Amino acid sequence: MTEQRKVLVTQRFFDPESLAYLKANGCEVCIASLADGQGDGDLSEDRLAELLAEADGWIVGHAWINAALLARLPRLQVIARRGVGYERVDVDAVQAAGKVATIAVGGNDASVADHAIAMMLALGRLGEAKARMVRGDWAISLGRDLYGKTVGVVGIGRIGRGVVKRLAGFDAQVLAYSPQPDWSYGRESGVRYVDLNTLLAESDYVTLHAPLQDDTRLLIDDVALSRMKPTAFLINTARGGLVDDRALLQALRDGVIAGAGLDVFLSETDPLYRATTDALLALPNVVATPHSGASTHEGLQRTNLIAAQCVVAVLNGDTPPAPCVIADGRGHFSTEE
Template identity: 60%
Template sequence: MTIPRVVVTQRFFDDETTAYLRANGCEVDIAESSKVEGDGHLTHDQLVGILSGADAWIVGHARVTRELLEALPELKIVARRGVGYERVDVEAARALGRVVTIAAGGNDASVADHALGLMLAVGRRLRETQMNMVAGNWTILISSDLYRKTVGLIGLGRIGRNVVQRLKGFEARILVSARTVDEAYAEANGITYVDVETLLRDSDYVSLHAPLSATTRNLINKDTLALMKPTAVLINTARGGLVEDRDLLEALKGGTIAGAGLDVFLSETDPGYRSVSDELVALPNVVASPHSAASSVEGLARTNMVAAQCVIVVLNGRDPPSGCVVADGRGRASR
């Protein structure tokens, strides 16, 4: 009986999850390149070389194209160690009979913690204060509380709901703009659904938790930033494409809003924006991180395990949890 081969190309794959895969009868191959850089830089030919003969692939940020899938006929499942899948050709995977999964629920708590951390860091001007202290200036900068402030959440998926739970401890007034309205959830958690314009006008902190789509791309732009309070703070731990970064840079430099906490940038997918990202990161009223909100030890371990569990059930001919399935082409003829 052939032992199924699972290839991991993402960094920070823990020993416990590796042991789980092996205990379930798999050979585990952790790509050497993933130990240093991850897989986002790997070319088509490099990926084919690494993945040739693999039954399952636990992937980070590599592009999963039709061409790649066609070159890997034995590959049954592509399991994202994360929740975004915009780099995966989902339609091609489905047409070619493959399964694509995400690690739903694995990093929700980690990203929510990070969002709250950015709110606190920007509002309390921690970066500015430390920069001044390093320069020998210990003057106290007056900052702002999160306590009892109005926080607007754009999007209310798993991460957004985790943020709601954390904001309750700050006695925040929580406004939400989302595609669907859950009145029972709103009543149980003390949130108020509003339209985007009202949320932007009324919020002291605006935190983005929406997926990137044709309707949400550049949702935060010159016009929508102009609706916000000059004392407001923008938080983005979702996707860089939700914000037009050039407009945000001008808003922060010109005082349209007070500050921003950014974990994602347009330059991640559009290198032409790299200079804009560099300028944003250099501003004293910006606290930034390199798309690392999900990258706590605990969050990575959880997402590793969810991805591995999806691999095992698919290799055994069963169905992954519905919230993890992006595409399931089993039973469909390749074309």
């Protein structure tokens, strides 16, 4: 009988179907016990090394993965992110260690696109209405339609295109910014590619769907915010590092823009911004969620299963779907004596 492979899951909400898939493919699964409010990104290197000591596969959320940790895990073969961002994964270190790292491409695109639209509607129509009603203030306040508005989409990958599809139902005019425009997609979808400054100046809603990398870090700063309409809204369901939160806080206080919908914050990776996050949350023109745009029952089931399939593929000596692979170091080591 083939020896069972051991897989550690350090994420909550790992559904029974994905668990059954791993077990049916000869995997013994351990789901790490995390304290309330704790994520795997909060675990120390020592604790991760302890949990993963006998693991062949790891389904991970937001833990930092670097050369020092990998050096302590000679048995580990595959690291599967239940998500698509991988700025916390040192892909060069994974490659050098002879391991495989994957992401769950396509699993949560629809969930995040839905969330971005929900934030647009909430900013324009809901705001703090319920809080006012609880206080006994039932006075009618005027909202703003999404219908017929101009929406600027920064980053036009899978999620950005999902947002574009949903905006068609609102008869919105869509502007897009991308360093590498796909002109054929623009013609087919009716999206107009423009430079970032034009997008900021003309949009009623600006929604961010770009990856976090050197050329996008703090892309939306005080200068960028000053280019937006005073009636415009900013939505960020991508990565906190795309926006200078201190500049955003000042812009919202000064009426430079009308409001913001935020699912991600700089304080997630930099504790020095915690006070800024708290101040943003206190503003009546901010709609906020705790980095949960991808976290629906359906979205997590999809990403869980993709991560599980990637783990099984690697443990079977196969290759996961190419879009999911961010590092594959299995051919890194020389076979020479």
